[in-house]
Amino acid sequence: MEQQGVQxxxxxxxxxxxxxxxxxxxxxxxEIREAVGRLEEGWGRLKVTAKTGNSSWKTAIWFDTKHQTYxxxxxxxxxxxxxxxxxxxxxxxxxx
Numbered sequence: 001m002e003q004q005g006v007q008x009x010x011x012x013x014x015x016x017x018x019x020x021x022x023x024x025x026x027x028x029x030x031e032i033r034e035a036v037g038r039l040e041e042g043w044g045r046l047k048v049t050a051k052t053g054n055s056s057w058k059t060a061i062w063f064d065t066k067h068q069t070y071x072x073x074x075x076x077x078x079x080x081x082x083x084x085x086x087x088x089x090x091x092x093x094x095x096x
Contacts, residue, residue: 005049005095008032016086020074024061029069036096046070049095053082061094 008031012022024032032046040046044063049056055078061070072092074084084090 007093007095009093011089011091014074014084014086014088014090020079021071022092024070026069032096046096051093052090055081
């Protein structure tokens with residue numbers, strides 16, 4: 001999958017609340033929002049390509065105003081391929 005845009009890499013713990021997510025570090029979320037926040041769609045949605053391990057996928061991150069960071073959902077297909085469960089620490093690369 002060809003990646004375009006600005007690349008950001010971070011590590012975060014996977015958490016579960018009806019879906020599996022990682023929260024971007026707040027400093028990284030601020031950097032992304034300052035750089036490309038104008039591209040957000042409804043509800044703070046920002047299209048991205050994400051990669052963890054050997055798997056990449058097109059998705060979106062959503063800005064959570066309560067926690068002041070973006071949330072990245074981890075698709076079931078990706079969790080299965082990469083053997084990811086809640087509380088795992090994962091390295092994520094995003095192209096925004």
